[in-house]
Amino acid sequence: MTSLGEGEYALLDQSWHDAITPDAARRMLIAAAHAFADKGYHATTTRDIAARAGMSPAAVYIHYRSKEDLLFQISKVGHERSLKVLTAVQDPDPRDRMAKTVAAFARWHAEFRTTARVVQYELGSLSPEHHAVVAELRRKIETHVRQIVEDGVKAGSFETPDQNGTALAVLSLCIDVARWYRPDGKRTPEDIGTLYADLALRMLSKSV
Amino acid sequence: MTSLGEGEYALLDQSWHDAITPDAARRMLIAAAHAFADKGYHATTTRDIAARAGMSPAAVYIHYRSKEDLLFQISKVGHERSLKVLTAVQDPDPRDRMAKTVAAFARWHAEFRTTARVVQYELGSLSPEHHAVVAELRRKIETHVRQIVEDGVKAGSFETPDQNGTALAVLSLCIDVARWYRPDGKRTPEDIGTLYADLALRMLSKSV
């Protein structure tokens, strides 16, 4: 039917349960997310998506306007979720806030690797109009991390030769987890979050 | 004709002058590299590649067996060049060696962003046989960075809770430059190399 590990399917089915209805639409979107993450958007056919969802090729077009519409829904929900992961951290101390933010953001890119790969690698496959929507969300994500760095420097907790450059590097480090992470590897998403929180603090530490 | 900036074309034409002959084969490969980097392998048509090279669709098959053969040549030469950039640094001190290696590797991913994007994002589009060839080169790249970290820890220059994890993170940081770098941005490849060398040393520094 789905030819996915039970866990792989169940994770997104639970995560998207409230946001994507009805059930058939969610099943199709999960099938599309896994296909796009595995092979890339352009290498995936609508027949492949339908087969993964256990339905006929024409069933795709009952709940979605086009293949690109499927991509946009995945990208939009994915960006919103990753932004929510960032902004959920509210610690007053910049060091703690940075550590917890990086841990959560890096962890998300491992745990939701399927979504994250579509979010990070298929921006160019979106229509100009849809790209503009997610670009706005990406701007908010970058601004949020820049703000933590700025707060830390102002508070005297951080020291860096290039505030925006280092903020970009911290973000880049977390995002690239989606590229190399494998669920069957020895590091858990939790492990990666812990290591990366330490690395981010080192990148901004006062003594070198 | 090529519809590329003169500089964009000239950079690869010069870099590949000795490795790829005759001229028409190199012109076709440069056209393919830019198309793959811009739109992705599967979104690129052989007609598109031929048009960028200013030739007919059938001309692709005079110098290359298939579209995948073009991808393999770009990926193979690209991996070999990036490995060469790494191994060219020979400093005896681990700190200096790490700084210079990271500076050169990060800089390469910015300067040769076109090649780097194909190298890093189209691994899954290679045939299993061709993938095995570049996978061996990738193993060498990772081993090389791990070795520098190990040497630095043994010499007492570095301190880290996870040697291999941090080596992977340093590598990941450099590789992801190919994703976000834009030639028209404010940071030059040189700037990025300098910043990233500092960040790598911080990630491995003894005092946190």
Add this chain to the structure above:
DNA sequence: CTTAGTTCTAAGCAACCGCTTAGTATGTCG
């Protein structure tokens, strides 16, 4: 029962894909 609405499938259409074939222009050697 009829009627209307929703969700699905079988079949297929026009466009496009990677790649091949047949033939042309150019150059080289004797």
Add this chain to the structure above:
DNA sequence: CGACATACTAAGCGGTTGCTTAGAACTAAG
């Protein structure tokens, strides 16, 4: 000059693509 090799193009072939159409199966209201 003719014989042959190389580098290229025009045309097109079989297969696949995203998506549409026509209709079946089911539910629910009147």
